[in-house]
Amino acid sequence: GAVVSQHPSRVICKSGTSVKIECRSLDFQATTMFWYRQFPKQSLMLMATSNEGSKATYEQGVEKDKFLINHASLTLSTLTVTSAHPEDSSFYICSANGGTGDGAGGPDTQYFGPGTRLTVL
Amino acid sequence: RKEVEQDPGPFNVPEGATVAFNCTYSNSASQSFFWYRQDCRKEPKLLMSVYSSGNEDGRFTAQLNRASQYISLLIRDSKLSDSATYLCVVNWGNQGGKLIFGQGTELSVKP
Numbered sequence: 001g002a003v004v005s006q007h008p009s010r011v012i013c014k015s016g017t018s019v020k021i022e023c024r025s026l027d028f029q030a031t032t033m034f035w036y037r038q039f040p041k042q043s044l045m046l047m048a049t050s051n052e053g054s055k056a057t058y059e060q061g062v063e064k065d066k067f068l069i070n071h072a073s074l075t076l077s078t079l080t081v082t083s084a085h086p087e088d089s090s091f092y093i094c095s096a097n098g099g100t101g102d103g104a105g106g107p108d109t110q111y112f113g114p115g116t117r118l119t120v121l
Numbered sequence: 122r123k124e125v126e127q128d129p130g131p132f133n134v135p136e137g138a139t140v141a142f143n144c145t146y147s148n149s150a151s152q153s154f155f156w157y158r159q160d161c162r163k164e165p166k167l168l169m170s171v172y173s174s175g176n177e178d179g180r181f182t183a184q185l186n187r188a189s190q191y192i193s194l195l196i197r198d199s200k201l202s203d204s205a206t207y208l209c210v211v212n213w214g215n216q217g218g219k220l221i222f223g224q225g226t227e228l229s230v231k232p
């Protein structure tokens with residue numbers, strides 16, 4: 001089945017530093033990747049849609065200058081949280097659209113990475 | 122109205138019980154529907170897609186009513202391992218695969 005990895009799995013950093021999170025599709029090519037954020041006891045909220053070779057589409061209320069997304073290849077998207085602050089502490093999860101014919105749930109199925117838990121002190 | 126709304130939880134049931142989760146969505150243009158399962162501090166995992174004709178996978182049955190914009194998930198013969206948060210997820214119309222998640226319903230199956 002389709003596998004998505006994320007790195008790192010956990011980050012603890014000081015306020016003001018930037019944190020880069022990588023999302024990779026390991027055995028398929030993902031033209032579209034998605035970045036979500038989940039606060040405790042809440043559901044996943046889509047932050048942005050990342051398309052290979054083009055600018056990401058950000059959801060309303062998400063600062064594109066703070067959350068930099070790069071999707072330079074069909075297997076890698078990165079999210080950089082710039083000048084992180086304690087309120088940015090959250091569980092960040094990426095997903096990748098598996099494309100057509102994967103059989104695991106239909107062409108709209110998204111495969112999720114294991115998530116990155118960010119704690120900003 | 123929330124875009125995707127689920128039954129509030131938590132549901133606390135004994136082993137062997139049958140439990141049903143309900144979900145409504147507001148976008149009539151939605152084409153794809155899913156139930157995901159999320160364990161504590163883990164990523165969501167696809168449980169099953171939901172089709173208009175209804176579909177079953179072992180102890181799990183999903184139903185979709187497009188006219189009412191309503192989705193359900195039935196779990197029969199609950200196991201301890203079914204304890205998790207169940208997320209109703211809807212593909213948001215023609216927006217390139219954008220998924221909208223419900224707030225989730227927590228299920229706790231007790232011995």
